[in-house]
Amino acid sequence: MRVRLLTTTATAVLLSAVVAAPAVGADARQRVGPARAAGGTLGTESLVYRAGATRAVPCPRAAAPAVSRPPRPSPPPVVPEDRVVGGPELDTAGLAVPAGVPAPPKITATSWLVADLDTGQVLGGCGPHEYATPASVQKLLLAATMLPRLDPKQVVTVTAADMRIEPGSSAVGLVEGGRYSVETVWLGLLLNSGNEAANVLARLGGGADGAAGGVRAMNEYARRLGALQTHAVTPSGLDGRGQFTSAYDLALIARVCFADPTFRRYALTELTRIPAQPAKRTKGFQIQNENQLIYRYPGALGGKTGFTDLARHTYVGAAERDGRRLVVTLLGGEPQPKRGWEQGAALLDWGFALPRSASVGRLVEPGELSATPTATPSPPAAPGQARPAAASGSVGGGASGFWAAAGLAGAAAVLLLAGLVWRRRAARRQAP
Incomplete structure (x- = not known):
């Protein structure tokens, strides 16, 4: 007995x-049918995609020319808990918008989100929790992490390691051995998307471990914000194995950035000058903000552009109208028929036209998820190493958690x- x-x-x-x-094998990113024509009114019921549903409500898509791009890397395993951060209506590969509102504009981005910077309400999105590669909008995570750590008046010397960036990638024009204020480096990062500037800032904020420590700090801060689908491998957003984010996560990160008055000042700076380096025999030169939203959209607060062959065009932009501040995040877009900032502007117009009460979810507060008793933060991942599938640390979160539980029980x-x-x-x- x-x-x-x-x-x-x-x-x-x-x-x-x-x-x-969980049923890890179920693919929550199935293909969806043709987009609903823009300009109409969506149905009287909330357009929601939930786990187990057979299909998602299609997002309005603009036709874009075919492009050649590298093979898309395999995303991390689906973690059901991560896909409902901010509310169950955000767990969709398709469209999530409030009932009865006008359809959002047709754009080329594969995923996007519009949110209120002040209240945290999510006004709508397309595949808000779908994995995508960030390109240079990842520099916003670097800014959110390092701006409070670094003294803008500090003068730093650029090292040879700082200058190791992908040939042909964006650079602001810093020189090895040159001496610049941290503020100048920030402006080079945010106005001209300087990848060498990103290396400098990550190194300065990374302590004894240098740039590797800076990337580790970025990942730790992303988890604190609740950006559980974000994993940085490079500080600049240059492609790296295991590097992903989502439209929802970018909104969390952008919200922190735009809460910082120093960031807002940098993001709205139109022109600045990179000083001469007499010891290196280089002249000073002027740089201009590449984000066209600040010149062409009334009430613009700034943002960040991004592009790599793998990520395609990515964009984050924010604006204020009638005392209301909105942010838009775009991933996987093409510049035709409209450029990234124009697609962002169209979604901002759509968001500003919605009632202030419109919402399909919310942006979680920093520390909210890690403060939950059942959500134990995962240990920091080393640069180049993917974040563990189960952000909560629970045994049942994902395929690896399932087999671990089964193996332990069997043993x-x-x-x-x-x-x-x-x-x-x-x-x-x-x-x-």
């Missing part, structure tokens, strides 16, 4: 692990049975 009881207990542990594990059952068999044989040997 005792043997039966113990065996049943071990089996129950194994079965509970199997039942608790426990085997050990219990082996012990009982050994004791029975020992008892027989000792019997008269």
